[in-house]
Amino acid sequence: MKSRSIAVTMMAVSAVAAVTLAGCTSEPENGETSEEQGITFWVQEDLPDRVEATEAIVADFEEKSGIDVEVVSVAEDQFAQLITSSAAAGDLPDVIGGISLPQVRTLSASELIDTEAVSAVVEDLDPSTFSDKALELTADGDAQLAVPSESWLQMLLYRTDLFEAAGLDAPDSYDKILEAAEALNSSDLAGFVGATAPGDAFTEQTFEQIALGNDCQLVDEDAEITLDSEQCVESFDFYGDLISNYSVPGAQDVDTTRATYFGGQAAMFIWSSFVLDEMAGLRNDAKPTCPECAENPAFLAENTGVVTSIAGPDSDEPAQFGEITSWTITDGANATGSQEFIKFMMSDGYEDWIAIAPEGKVPARFGTPDEPTRYSDVWATLPAGVDTKAPLSDFYSAEVLDAVAAGPANIARWGIPQGQGDLLGALQGEQPVANAVNEVTQGAEAEQAATTAAETARAVQESLQ
Missing domain, CATH: 3.40.190.10 (Periplasmic binding protein-like II)
Structure with a gap:
């Protein structure tokens, strides 16, 4: 949908x-x-x-x-x-x-x-x-x-009330996201929740936002696959650390990430702007269920901030x-x-x-x-x-x-500025990035996951030629 x-x-x-x-x-x-x-x-x-x-x-x-x-x-x-x-x-x-x-x-x-x-x-x-x-x-x-x-627009959404109480900055960089996740994570609250389900386009899109902010690209200007670049390995490693140490157990998808945040059980999550009306309590089948939401259905909307562009350590500027x-x-x-x-x-x-x-x-x-x-x-x-x-x-x-x-x-976006938009479309069947994300969030080495994703992407690229 x-x-x-x-x-x-x-x-x-x-x-x-x-x-x-x-x-x-x-x-x-x-x-x-x-x-x-x-x-x-x-x-x-x-x-x-x-x-x-x-x-x-x-x-x-x-x-x-x-x-x-x-x-x-x-x-x-x-x-x-x-x-x-x-x-x-x-x-x-x-x-x-x-x-x-x-x-x-x-x-x-x-x-x-x-x-x-x-x-x-x-x-x-x-x-x-x-x-x-x-x-x-x-x-x-x-x-x-x-x-x-x-x-x-895809966004990182976060609890402004919790961030302010803890004296945390808006989570607009890898370092600030990890700092906030560590500070707010507890037995009752996940520091962050994000997509990890293998073979799922939502997982790929969530990671693409994280990756773009670190200048991790699908291809370079010569159309060579670069998912195994240093920037991409760093991005896989960051996301694996975030999920493994500060999130909830089990594979997460578009529905579970929203439900966790709506239940008041996560301090941050990544979703699209389509969530804004739901978070305001305007849709009966997807209403917030946090403890404070019983009296005020718009509590989360009133206490949520958004970050549209994320910056990684290997990039000169953030991306969205x-x-x-x-x-x-x-x-x-x-x-x-x-x-x-x-x-x-x-x-x-x-x-x-x-x-x-x-x-x-x-x-x-x-x-x-x-x-x-x-x-x-x-x-x-x-x-x-x-x-x-x-x-x-x-x-x-x-x-x-x-x-x-x-x-x-x-x-x-990946691929399109480099003239490889058809490759981006073709990869939706294989979902190598989503599978790599799932691997690193279960403990696999980021370098190996990135290498496997790159090899699969190269095979798909060759099939298009």
């Missing part, structure tokens, strides 16, 4: 990564115009309330444009299989929404994107209205692969991890209808679209040429939550919300 975790948007790409597919959508028949033919739109969302909200926005577009849109809700863990079979059958959707950066790269490697149609949309909307970083991450040289829509989700137009699609639809979703329909889940839909398009900050300004005022709705500003400080809003401008 993309709406509830940072892991799943990357899980759906692995089945497509090693094959090149030649399917395409059908051409207009019987002399129909693009408008008369309509378009098929796949949305990677299967939560009923969000599908319903999407359909309402689409209905508004249909009424205003006269273009029919068939909305197909696609479960994210089924996306790769459905794209593969649809491409093979020559029956791709025209538009896909909510796709992650690795998915964009995998679709591009399989030559399933109409880059000219996508580029025209960005030009019509005006590139200056978008985050430069978001455009950079969704492009391949001069080819625009997708229209960046929104982002979620996040995801850009985008729109794209498939090769052979009804380009005219698809372009009109995406432009609507990024303009007249954009506020309603990000309002579906503002905690995880930080605008990658800040505004319009006439109102440069229109969408960024409205974002913080939008009601978040599921069972209860309220603006995030009712619970979080301006400092916290500003850090989240700045996400699209500062996101770093």
Whole structure:
């Protein structure tokens, strides 16, 4: 569930990564115009309330444009299989929404994107209205692969009340994280809880944030695998120490890490901005259960700080991890209808679209040429939550919300800047990094775990050539 975790948007790409597919959508028949033919739109969302909200926005577009849109809700863990079979059958959707950066790269490697149609949309909307970083991450040289829509940001969240009582600094570096974990760890409270489950994309993403802060990269500028570099060995060693000595027993995943922190049993954890509405008590099936939360459901929200960028000892500057989700137009699609639809979703329909889940839909398009900050300004005022709705500003400080809003401008990712985005997608099947993380948190030597991860990554890279 993309709406509830940072892991799943990357899980759906692995089945497509090693094959090149030649399917395409059908051409207009019987002399129909693009408008008369309509378009098929796949949305990677299967939560009923969000599908319903999407359909309402689409209905508004249909009424205003006269273009029919068939909305197909696609479960994210089924996306790769459905794209593969649809491409093979020559029956791709025209538009896909909510796709992650690795998915964009995998679709591009399989030559399933109409880059000219996508580029025209960005030009019509005006590139200056978008985050430069978001455009950079969704492009391949001069080819625009997708229209960046929104982002979620991964964060280290921590108990400000406990940190203040102990006289601890914000945990924004390896040293400060370890210092705080050691100081606060006890039989009743874990100093830190983080993902360790093998074969899990959430584990890989959690570690990628830690690793980026120490300048541990998946590949170097020559596209050589560097997971066994000194920086990466240091990152594996740090995370292994943190989990082995200051965390809770057993494999941890996206659900258990949240539950531990929500239960008041951890001083720090790593999750995405999607947790913000839940931590404020706005979702009934994921409410905080800490002792103080019985009287004040928003206690954790009011006593949690966020660190977006972490610094390691081997890096000149800190780094942060996040995801850009985008729109794209498939090769052979009804380009005219698809372009009109995406432009609507990024303009007249954009506020309603990000309002579906503002905690995880930080605008990658800040505004319009006439109102440069229109969408960024409205974002913080939008009601978040599921069972209860309220603006995030009712619970979080301006400092916290500003850090989240700045996400699209500062996101770093493995592989994509070095032109190896297709490798990043392909690795989601093997998950060598997640497996290495699990090994070091169970006592394996960091150097050996890093070597094994690097060897697996090299084998996957060779399979793509």
